[in-house]
Amino acid sequence: MMLTDKSMDIDSSIEFVNRIDLSPEDRQFFSESGFIKIENFLTKESVLKLRQVVYNSNQLRNVAGEHFPGEFSTVGYEGYDVEELVADSICYSDNFQYVMSQLMNHNIIFTQGIGFELKHNHRGLFWHCDIISFSYIMPEDLGYSLWIPLDPVNTSLQHGGLACVPRKIYSAQEQYALIYQITRQPDFFEFLQTEDFYNMGFASKVEDFIIERNKIEYDFSIGDVLLFDKFVWHRSCLFNQGDLPSRMAYTIRFIDRNARYSKFLRDGVNMKLKETGEKSTPEKSTYNFGDRLSNLEEGAVIGELSWLKK
Numbered sequence: 554m555m556l557t558d559k560s561m562d563i564d565s566s567i568e569f570v571n572r573i574d575l576s577p578e579d580r581q582f583f584s585e586s587g588f589i590k591i592e593n594f595l596t597k598e599s600v601l602k603l604r605q606v607v608y609n610s611n612q613l614r615n616v617a618g619e620h621f622p623g624e625f626s627t628v629g630y631e632g633y634d635v636e637e638l639v640a641d642s643i644c645y646s647d648n649f650q651y652v653m654s655q656l657m658n659h660n661i662i663f664t665q666g667i668g669f670e671l672k673h674n675h676r677g678l679f680w681h682c683d684i685i686s687f688s689y690i691m692p693e694d695l696g697y698s699l700w701i702p703l704d705p706v707n708t709s710l711q712h713g714g715l716a717c718v719p720r721k722i723y724s725a726q727e728q729y730a731l732i733y734q735i736t737r738q739p740d741f742f743e744f745l746q747t748e749d750f751y752n753m754g755f756a757s758k759v760e761d762f763i764i765e766r767n768k769i770e771y772d773f774s775i776g777d778v779l780l781f782d783k784f785v786w787h788r789s790c791l792f793n794q795g796d797l798p799s800r801m802a803y804t805i806r807f808i809d810r811n812a813r814y815s816k817f818l819r820d821g822v823n824m825k826l827k828e829t830g831e832k833s834t835p836e837k838s839t840y841n842f843g844d845r846l847s848n849l850e851e852g853a854v855i856g857e858l859s860w861l862k863k
Contacts, residue, residue, distance in 0.1 A: 573651075656780070678789050684725075
């Protein structure tokens with residue numbers, strides 16, 4: 554990756570990621586479920602730097618009262634090439650690559666960082682599968698999210714964590730394939746106007762019945778993370794009253810270097826955002842990485858772009 558904004562100095566001697574050896578059982582669980590909690594993955598210095606990123610975000614703002622499919626207090630978007638020295642240092646560290654190589658057999662490209670803050674009695678996003686975040690790659694190609702709680706998560710006290718459903722129980726893969734095919738139809742724009750398409754990427758009431766009864770939730774200490782791929786249904790959990798005034802988290806997203814560009818899916822998602830007026834997802838920041846791919850043809854391999862960090 555090429556970085557142009559040096560707004561935050563990074564000490565090259567700081568170790569951001571711990572070297573973790575995962576067990577065969579861990580790797581098998583990730584293969585079947587699509588997600589895994591990794592304990593003590595990030596160092597304390599790394600978490601402190603990420604907290605600085607969220608607090609100093611030039612787009613961290615209150616979203617209360619906006620059209621937003623959830624209940625976040627504040628959301629801070631950090632697009633590609635914008636104040637991403639910390640996330641960049643994490644993703645391209647030797648220890649990060651070492652851990653990821655135990656879970657996946659392909660190289661990855663860092664695409665986005667985004668900070669979230671929950672205050673008391675807010676629950677964030679409902680059940681969803683990040684179709685908007687990965688709208689620029691083909692439906693079957695892989696994208697990943699690394700969810701990093703910047704405050705402890707205790708499921709029996711204040712909670713505010715993240716719930717996931719194993720892919721072997723119910724996967725979102727067909728959701729991606731369905732939406733991709735819809736965007737390719739000549740009368741797509743007419744269908745876009747219907748209420749049925751409004752909540753794309755979010756679970757229906759029927760899906761919610763299965764998903765909610767098979768969710769897995771974890772406690773998190775500082776440094777623990779949750780890694781999941783784009784086919785995993787997940788949602789934020791209610792942050793209850795308690796000692797912590799808020800729960801902050803940071804999500805780092807990345808894709809398979811061999812992922813292929815999808816103009817159809819991306820254009821369809823952008824049309825949906827425009828038609829529904831989702832103010833919470835500003836195009837220039839949230840999808841900055843996808844914007845830089847707009848000259849690619851459908852199916853072009855993203856990792857072959859010369860300006861990407863090898």
